[in-house]
Amino acid sequence: MDKTTTLKDGYATNARPDAQTIQNILNFSRSYETQKISNNFQFEMIKN
């Protein structure tokens, strides 16, 4: 059975995400903090 995936027109394999999406990820990374308090307790925090 042929399992080749054919992409529809307009869905090029060299597509890149929007600049805003990248910016959102970098912003999230800068604001995200996690801290391990004990072996079974870790908390996450988003800074403003």
Added chain:
Amino acid sequence: MDYKAMTDAELVKLYINGKEQALSFLIAKHEQRIFSYILSKIQNRDLANDVFQDTFVKIIKTLRKGNYNEEGKFLQWSLRIAHNLVIDHFRRQKRIPTIAPNDEYDIFKILKDETPTAENEMIKVQIEKDLHKLILLLPEEQLEVLKLRHFSGLSFKDIAEQTGVSINTALGRMRYALINLRKLMLDNKVTLSM
């Protein structure tokens, strides 16, 4: 520091140690492969951007929590996360089916908003005022039958009993009330339609 020359493992290590810039280089290095994969499955650019963002949010959380242990296989690991999120997306979509409008079919042509517009509401109020004025011009006995039938919701049998006339007389008064109302509308140039 030459980030461009670094391996994924080195960039990951730097990022875990607090070098935010290393993440930019990791994204730049692999965004095309990861995003193309997501887009090829989802085939919607906006949704693909959302899934791509969620993929990196998950990557960031895993790296920061120190749960990453696939040194040297960052791309394969990222693609696996993206793949799982694509599956989650389709599961969600299956649970909440959505219909997107296209050239041939638009759900909003079938589902109309029945809420009256402010303009229609004003016209309705005006029609009611005009109608009320006209009704008050009817002869007393016709006005009484009309009120009992339309405003009190009585049957002609009840109207006949209440006004002390036969059903036929009550029906006749109602008929004349409507004929006279139409005449009054023409005479007063009143339109009772939206």
